[in-house]
Amino acid sequence: MSNEVLFRKMTHEDIPAVANIELESFATPWTEEIFEHELTGNAYAHYIVADLDGEVIGHCGMWIVLDECHITNVAVLSAYRGKGYGEDLMRQAMELCRLNEVKTMTLEVRVSNEPARTLYRKLGFHEGGIRKNYYTDDHEDGLVMWVEF
Numbered sequence: 001m002s003n004e005v006l007f008r009k010m011t012h013e014d015i016p017a018v019a020n021i022e023l024e025s026f027a028t029p030w031t032e033e034i035f036e037h038e039l040t041g042n043a044y045a046h047y048i049v050a051d052l053d054g055e056v057i058g059h060c061g062m063w064i065v066l067d068e069c070h071i072t073n074v075a076v077l078s079a080y081r082g083k084g085y086g087e088d089l090m091r092q093a094m095e096l097c098r099l100n101e102v103k104t105m106t107l108e109v110r111v112s113n114e115p116a117r118t119l120y121r122k123l124g125f126h127e128g129g130i131r132k133n134y135y136t137d138d139h140e141d142g143l144v145m146w147v148e149f
Contacts, residue, residue, distance in 0.1 A: 003052070004052075004053075005050050005051065005052050005088065006050075006051040006052075007048055007049070007050055007051075007089070007092045008049060008051060009046075009047065009048065009049075010035075010047035010048065010059060010061075012036070014059075015035045015036060016032060017049075017056035018035055018047075018049065018056060019031060019032045019035060021056070021057075021058065021075050021076070021077055022073070022075060024075075024077060024078055025075035025076075025078075027138065028135070028136055028137050030073060035047075038061065044063040044065050045061065045062075045063055045072075046061070046063075046064055046096060047059060047060070047061045047062075048061075048089060048092050048096070050076070050085050050088065050089055052080070057076060057077045057079075057080045058074075058075060058080065058085050058086065058089050059074070059075060059089070060074040060089040060090065060092065061073045061074070062093055062097075064096075064097065067101060067102055067103040067104070068102065068103065068104050068105075069093075069097045069104070069105040069106070070105075070107065071090075071093065071107035074086060074089055086119060087119055087122070087123070090119070090123055091123070094147075094149070098149055102149060103148060103149055104146060104148050105125075105146065106146040106147075107120070107146075108131060108134055108142035108144055108145075109143050109145060110135060110140050110143070111130070111140060111141045111143050112140060117143065117145070123147065124147045125145040125146060125147045126145065126146060126147065127144075127145055128144040128145060129144045130142070130144070131143075
């Protein structure tokens, strides 16, 4: 066991593990079918997984359209949270954007999710507008955050 995380492109074989992370992380998780469509039917979709000794412990999804990137989801298994893997996933996503000459990255985050907001600010994101009732499960507002490269 190397205990070293490998960040790599998500494959079809990763979908069950990624869907499991979604179930553990979100009130309205994406399903295996959604991820299957993302990999096979969405030319703008890019997904990175964090692989720790053969176990997928986190993922980050994004849509890159021209020179803009929208983060669709980022999550880490609860047993591995607070160890910097979420930050590492975001840094990998940002590097992919730089390689693809992306100028702006944006995302939405729950207004109550202070740990995520703190991480995004650390990565250079700025707070933009509020999307009222953005989250369908409880109608919490979503805070739009963005960073320019």
